[in-house]
Amino acid sequence: MTIEQRMEKLEKLGKFLGQFKISGIQKEEDLSHNEPYFSEMLAQIEAAVHHNGWFTKENVLFSLEQWAKALTGEQLQKWLSRYDFKNVTPKTVGIIMAGNIPLVGFHDFLSVVVSGHKALVKQSSNDQLLLPVIADYLTAIAPELKNKIEILPNAADGPSKMTNFDAVIATGSNNTARYFEYYFSGKPSVIRKNRNSAAILTGKESKEELSALAEDIFRYYGLGCRNVSKLYVPQDYDFTSFFEAIYSWNPIINQAKYANNYDYNKAVYLMSQYQLLENGFLILKEDKSMSSPIATLFYEKYEDREKLEEELKLRREEIQCIVGNGASEIKFGETQHPNLWDYADNVDTLQFLTEKI
Incomplete structure (x- = not known):
């Protein structure tokens, strides 16, 4: 297949x-090869919600909707x-996916497939239900890709071992990254580690901007690397607004x-006599x-502010993105819309x- x-x-x-949105699931009758995959996706959305307690239906649909918006011709x-x-020699690329948020490894899957390589996918047991349906639909509309996609099963007695690959893209914690670096040292690789996102506030933000920041904080319960987990505020910042x-x-x-996490963390902090700010659902x-x-x-x-920006440059290996009103920063509410x-x-x-x- 050509790139076009x-x-x-x-x-x-x-x-x-695009049929699966938070605002409502609506079947497009004239969509090519829509059955049985529309029905199967509906079933797997419900199954994913029961399989992983962090995968609410709203968050699963949010993820699907964002990918629909990204996959336009433009x-x-x-x-x-x-x-x-033009000069890509097809290889087999192993993809080891994380499972912290729905379809977190989908971009790696797309990148391998669109570049003409074979995707050999090892899913996380926490997020193993949605991608197989998407891959099946893709091979239904593009049979040429059938031999370009292999998703290893997660069996009851443990995940299948990934073998016979030429390169690897692996995502995990800082600890698993060290294992990946050792295990895949003889292969070309991209190894990803823990990252978090931060927001820089000035105290001049509007209510609308702070409301949008809440999306960056709470979407996916804060489990994604693009979720804001740290605020930088001026010395005299008033958190009331x-x-x-x-x-x-x-x-x-x-x-x-x-x-449960809220109650546990609050109890630990109070027993340690830390000074906290909290509102009943978020601890600062x-x-x-x-x-x-x-x-x-x-x-x-x-x-x-300039010293802060220099400090953040030194911590760039820890940071996925920075939210704020600076020229190089992501706008409030946009972290989960990459x-x-x-x-x-x-x-x-x-x-x-x-x-x-």
Whole structure:
């Protein structure tokens, strides 16, 4: 297949995913090969919700909807036009996926498929139900890809071992990354580690901006690397406006797993006699760490904006993205709406796939 043909198939995949929205699931009757995959996707959405307590239906549909918005002809053209696919020699690329949020490894899957390589996928047991349906639909509309996609089963007695691959893209914690680096040392690889996102506040933000920031904090319960887990605020910052603006997210405390984390972390902090700010569903703790626990948001005060930006440059290996009103920062509410060219860990996956393997 040419790159243009692969782009065309991914655009059709985007239309398939576009049937599943938070605002409502609506079947498109004239969509090619829609059955039985529409029904199967509905079934697997419900199954994913029961399989993983963090995968609420709203969050699963949010993920599917964002991918539908990304897989348009215009977005695909803008993403892929900067690469040369003519001299790519097809290889087998192993993809080890995380499972912290729905379809977190989907971008790696797309990158391998669109570049002409074979995707050998090892899914997390926490997120193993949605991708197989998407892959089946893709091979239904593009039979040429049938031999280009292999998803290893997660059997009851343990996950299948990944063998016979030429390169690897692996995502995990800092601890598993060290294992990956050792185990895959003889192969071209992209190894991703823990990252978190931060927001820089000035105290001049509007209520609308702070409300949008709440989306960056709470979407997926804060489990994604693009979720804001740390605030930087001026020395005299008053959190009253912040707490008022995020209050619409208060129903999150009704989710049992989130509430358990909230209660546990609050108890631990109080027993340790830490000074806290909290509103019944979010704990604010002053802390220099970048990665905060579930239901907790760390904050740190700053005096000089330029010095802060220099400090954050030194911590760039810990940071996925920074939210704020600066020229180089992501706008409030946009962290979970990445473009196709916004690469995890700032590593250009397609450059790796087209030039380095």
